[in-house]
Amino acid sequence: MGAQPLTGWLKVVHRLIVVAVVLAVLVPFYWLGIMSVTPQRYIAGRAVPTMVPREPSMIAYQQILGLREVESPTGRSAAIMYRRSLINSIVVASTSTFLALIFGTAAAYALARLKFPGKSASYVLILGSRLLAQVTLAVPMFMIFQRMGILDTYLPLIIMNTSFCMAWVTLIMNNYFDMIDAEMEDAARVDGCTRTGAFLRVLLPMAIPGIISVMLISFLFVWGEFLYALLFTSTAAARTMPVVVSMFLGQFAIEYRLLAAGLVVGVLPPVLLALLFQRFIVSGLTQGGIKG
Amino acid sequence: MKIKEVSQQKLGSLLMAPTFLLILFTAVIPIIYVLYLSTQDIRGIMNRGFVGLDNYVTIIETGRLQAALGATLYFAIGVIVFQMVMGMIIALALNVDFRGKNMVRTLILIPWAIPTALVGVMWSRFLAATDGYFNATLRLLGLIEGEVNWFLERSLAIGTVVLVDSWKFTPITVMVFIAGLQAIPRDLYEAALVDGANRWQQFWRVTLPIMKPVILVALIMRTIFVFHAFDLIFILTGGGPGDSTRVLSYYTYQETFQFLRHGRGAAVAFILFVLTAAVTLMYVKALREKD
Numbered sequence: 340m341g342a343q344p345l346t347g348w349l350k351v352v353h354r355l356i357v358v359a360v361v362l363a364v365l366v367p368f369y370w371l372g373i374m375s376v377t378p379q380r381y382i383a384g385r386a387v388p389t390m391v392p393r394e395p396s397m398i399a400y401q402q403i404l405g406l407r408e409v410e411s412p413t414g415r416s417a418a419i420m421y422r423r424s425l426i427n428s429i430v431v432a433s434t435s436t437f438l439a440l441i442f443g444t445a446a447a448y449a450l451a452r453l454k455f456p457g458k459s460a461s462y463v464l465i466l467g468s469r470l471l472a473q474v475t476l477a478v479p480m481f482m483i484f485q486r487m488g489i490l491d492t493y494l495p496l497i498i499m500n501t502s503f504c505m506a507w508v509t510l511i512m513n514n515y516f517d518m519i520d521a522e523m524e525d526a527a528r529v530d531g532c533t534r535t536g537a538f539l540r541v542l543l544p545m546a547i548p549g550i551i552s553v554m555l556i557s558f559l560f561v562w563g564e565f566l567y568a569l570l571f572t573s574t575a576a577a578r579t580m581p582v583v584v585s586m587f588l589g590q591f592a593i594e595y596r597l598l599a600a601g602l603v604v605g606v607l608p609p610v611l612l613a614l615l616f617q618r619f620i621v622s623g624l625t626q627g628g629i630k631g
Numbered sequence: 632m633k634i635k636e637v638s639q640q641k642l643g644s645l646l647m648a649p650t651f652l653l654i655l656f657t658a659v660i661p662i663i664y665v666l667y668l669s670t671q672d673i674r675g676i677m678n679r680g681f682v683g684l685d686n687y688v689t690i691i692e693t694g695r696l697q698a699a700l701g702a703t704l705y706f707a708i709g710v711i712v713f714q715m716v717m718g719m720i721i722a723l724a725l726n727v728d729f730r731g732k733n734m735v736r737t738l739i740l741i742p743w744a745i746p747t748a749l750v751g752v753m754w755s756r757f758l759a760a761t762d763g764y765f766n767a768t769l770r771l772l773g774l775i776e777g778e779v780n781w782f783l784e785r786s787l788a789i790g791t792v793v794l795v796d797s798w799k800f801t802p803i804t805v806m807v808f809i810a811g812l813q814a815i816p817r818d819l820y821e822a823a824l825v826d827g828a829n830r831w832q833q834f835w836r837v838t839l840p841i842m843k844p845v846i847l848v849a850l851i852m853r854t855i856f857v858f859h860a861f862d863l864i865f866i867l868t869g870g871g872p873g874d875s876t877r878v879l880s881y882y883t884y885q886e887t888f889q890f891l892r893h894g895r896g897a898a899v900a901f902i903l904f905v906l907t908a909a910v911t912l913m914y915v916k917a918l919r920e921k922d
Binding site: 453569 | 639641642643646649654658660661720724727728729739744752756778830862865866880883888900901904907908
């Protein structure tokens with residue numbers, strides 16, 4: 340804050356805050372890393388679980404990814420379920436993100452560039468839908484999906500996640516299109532471009548940063564979505580990764596390092612995306628946070 | 632011109648149709664349906680028909696609704712106060728130039744990016760009384776002695792969930808605040824400096840007043856999402872000890888999916904909806920005033 344650089348004790352306080360923030364973020368990952376490579380006997384039941392690697396190995400990672408057998412039957416079926424859940428998560432997250440992008444961008448374009456009946460009502464509906472509690476919707480939707488006979492398939496997860504992300508995509512892309520001057524498209528259309536041509540050749544290229552950020556945020560949301568995945572699935576067929584990992588907790592037959600390896604593999608995609616595309620995510624989030 | 636307008640209307644409706652229909656199916660109809668369900672006596676797979684407001688009366692008479700509202704309130708206050716204050720402190724710290732600033736700004740995104748449920752699983756393991764890393768580290772540092780069970784006592788349990796929630800969600804407040812801070816023109820501080828204002832005064836007289844709308848919106852957004860918090864409670868405490876962390880969203884889940892009393896669950900769900908709608912209206916009003 341302010342124009343002048345920090346001096347004296349303020350500088351010390353500032354550095355302390357920064358160090359504390361860095362430690363608060365990184366130390367849990369250190370713990371997680373140690374846990375994932377250490378045999379059970381150095382951690383379980385110990386007053387001080389080992390803080391440094393002891394007999395470190397990648398066994399748990401090989402086990403969770405199916406490159407090596409797990410000895411205990413419970414652990415073996417856990418690892419199989421985990422791998423299946425990763426596939427389920429990838430299918431649900433990419434399908435929902437793709438659909439949300441298509442529907443949301445179309446709706447955002449309509450809101451930003453076209454006049455049509457029910458426009459402001461649609462906007463309010465989209466804004467409002469994003470603010471509903473998942474659990475409020477889960478109660479009636481469970482009964483609806485049950486009647487449709489599609490519980491324990493990908494469909495309810497894709498439907499609910501697409502709906503939520505689509506609203507987000509619409510609002511952010513609408514902001515984006517609003518910021519881009521419509522005159523450039525008008526000029527292109529005077530030059531003989533069709534509306535579709537002007538959208539594809541003029542507007543879309545300029546909106547690419549926005550599209551990347553909503554795509555990432557949607558994917559991260561669905562990858563981590565828990566409540567619908569918990570309630571609308573009942574077997575390994577459609578259970579997503581977060582649900583399966585949560586089921587590992589408190590199962591004594593599952594070694595801590597298997598749990599930790601499952602956690603590391605599960606958090607790796609979002610962490611990498613966040614680190615690689617930080618700029619896009621921050622711009623999408625702050626827009627969403629400030630403008631709604 | 633007329634033809635053009637008609638075609639515009641058609642195209643607009645066509646492009647809006649999928650979004651509109653999906654929201655109708657996944658947001659509008661379920662809200663109406665949940666209101667209907669809340670007037671039915673549904674237990675297990677039996678629907679014993681219309682009972683008016685009985686479900687609402689029951690959840691109030693048993694005191695469960697009030698308890699859930701209380702837990703939600705404690706949890707919300709804890710989360711909001713902690714994350715707003717910490718968010719502002721961290722945002723201010725990361726808005727100053729220092730070496731590694733961009734790296735730290737990237738780093739704080741990591742907890743936000745991790746699925747909430749996995750954050751819960753991680754911390755649940757770390758916070759284990761006997762062999763958890765959190766206790767072990769505190770013990771090594773001499774900050775605690777023996778085993779501390781972070782979920783044993785009511786207010787401690789709430790505080791622990793608030794802290795884990797903050798580990799995950801403070802980053803979003805930080806990012807929104809940093810964006811707000813960056814938009815403050817530098818000459819305002821220079822002017823304040825000329826007037827002899829020290830840093831403290833600059834913060835209260837320049838930063839805070841300008842940041843007010845940003846803070847307000849962040850506050851309301853956080854409030855709405857705190858009402859929705861479910862994953863961490865489900866994984867860390869299961870609503871306990873007693874009913875101390877049984878917030879409204881968790882209570883809805885329990886009535887509907889654990890006790891299979893869908894009618895009562897729907898009543899709680901509808902009350903949660905009304906509360907969310909009320910906060911949302913505040914939000915829209917605040918945005919209007921901002922413009």
